[in-house]
Amino acid sequence: MAQRNCLSSVNSTFPNAGNETIVDNKTTTTMGALILSLVFLLGFPGNLFIIWSILARARKHSVTTLLILNLAIADGSLMALTPFFIVYLVMKKWVFGKVMCKILFYLCLANMYASIQLIMLMSVYRLVAVLWPQRISVITGRRTVMRVLAVVWVLVMVASIPALIFREARCKGPISVCDSFHDKDSDVVLQYTLELVLGFLIPYGVIVVSYICILRRIRRTKFNRRIRSEKLILAIVLTFCLFWLPYHVINMVQVTWALYPHGPVKDKLGDIWYKSRAVTSSIAFISSCANPVLYFFAGKSYIRREGLAFMARLFEGAGIDSGTRKSRQNSQNSRDKDKDAGSVMLKDKEPDSVTNSSSNAKPVKNGK
Template sequence: MENSYDLFNSTAFPNTTSMPPMPHCEDWSQIDMSTLIPTIYSIISIFGTVGNVLAICVLAHSSTPRSVANTFMLNLCVADLLFLLSLPLWAVYYSQNYNWTFGRLACKICSALLHFNLYASIFFIMCMSMDRYLAIVHPLRSLSARDPKIAIVTCVLAWVLACLCSTPALILRDIHAVPELSIEVCGVVYPDDTWFLALAWMKIIVAFALPLIVISCCYCIIGRHLLVDTGLIRMKSMSHSVKKCMESKEHGGKLERPPTPCPNARFGNARSLGGRGLQRVLWTVAAVVIAFFLCWFPFHCVTMLDVGKTYGWLKGCWVDWTIQNMTAITLCLGFSNSAINPLLYCFIGHHFRGRLGGLCKGLCACVKARGEEEHSQKRGSFSTRLSSFSRKLSDLKDLAIVENSCPA
């Protein structure tokens, strides 16, 4: 019974192993997931689907659809959208108290999509971070590396790697009957602890630790580069202002134009790169790393607890309670990253919002033109029928005149 209950609380990433049943903890009440999780999944699915569909439409109709950045963004949105389309099935699964009613094939496919999104989205985020690093820190030397064809090949490799990482879920996930409760759960029973530990460590290292290190390093270097460049621009602006100020003093005020003011706290070009512009870039950079960390760190902490329990390092009711109840809740945070990604990578940018506005205006103009065309066609058809009726009426009148004029 305890082993089956573990299957219920492991919708996406099962914690069921060949360990003996855990002790019963009467004082630790379970959280009811039948209402909470479906509600959160529904919100994530609706907002995430709308955001990713809009992002895909804008990127597909962009003036530079095959640029490196757009290629990675488009693949990220597609990967998130594939996962979000399977999320309603999991919401129904939780609302029916872990009773899977969609068949064995759907169980395997939905599980594979969850794992696939876990790896693919993080791989594409990592690729985007490295592309931004090359574009900002090494804009000239990276021209050959930042080729759209190379980006397409990189995306293909990311898809293949994500498929390989999600293959174990496709194979091991299956429907298991629980006669005591008259339900069928969609879960995993690992052959032994080695399988569970190997896949758990793969999730922690490949899907979190390494990408977090790469993303953090890229954006730290980008932030330092922007700050250093701003400082150099300010120093150049200061030296130029000092030079002009000294020249104005040497000429004794006999200048055709007003003397250049001495340097102050703000300087010409530095203001354009500093201030709000620099703050916006740095805050966007910080938001990327923070969102990735906050969304997935809690889930991987719970996974580490499960690993520690399997090794025998951690014991106690609090460990069992956390694994059973917080796995699904922390997964909600991880899944929300699919809805947040379009906001971070697309809608924050002014250019993207402008293209979205242009696309909406174009669609409205197209609908309006089509409506006017249909209206004109209807008016033309009505005019044609009216003129036809008038001709027939005229012909009848002429016929009547001819008949009246004929002798009896």
């Protein structure tokens, strides 16, 4: 029925109906469908296991654990959407209607923003914990953390509104496609520049600066505590960058295409982003299934001892606030030991003073 409607309105609804769509290329759609299928099989149960491990098995919910929980929720939600896009790529047409076209792509964009913002918060939290450990207690309160997370999710939902505005299900040729449609080139520039700035440049700028400062402090002070958890979060950062970079590169290509004057170069740029959009978008989904794999390898030493609770123990060990409390406790213990040692020295000196005073008193007694 949808295909018949598209056939009857080819010329009226979409004037340049002969143009290629993002699902016309058989090679890219097949690759995209295969990637998304593997991503769903690994990522959906993997992120559900992370959520269950934290909620049911973790004894303490540190700041790092809460951030990882929210990251797993964002990634798991994204994984739950993949079957719709697999069907889209396999059938090479959109069959879920106009409303679902907007909602699904809005949720995709929101979860992309949420993932990178949460990873940025992890990096900033590590920075504060390493550079200003005496102030970490100010931001480790549960109420403060929950408020910050609520603000992040609200900002993410607001930043994703362009997906509701520009994403539409329309007839393009004989089929229905769910794509970003723009009346003006300025709309293309606005949408994809916003994604590039908010979803990549700003958060990764903060992340890179944070880790440069952290590594400089570690090198300067030979601070070797919690290096394992630092490596885990650094692996999460690099993995996200690796799989989302192609998507943002294609965004830049499309923005350049929109700004470029008509000619062979513009046609070539348009050909590149049309043929690459399906594959790069599918590759971006891999980042959401990669984190459970990273956690598994990071926590495999716990498996034999902890069983299904191994991931909960891993997250508890990665919590920097527990390590900070231990360091403060150790420093307090060392100060107590110094006090005890000082009191012992005083006690040792007291008999000598008594002996000296008695020895000094004896001649007086004898003098009497």
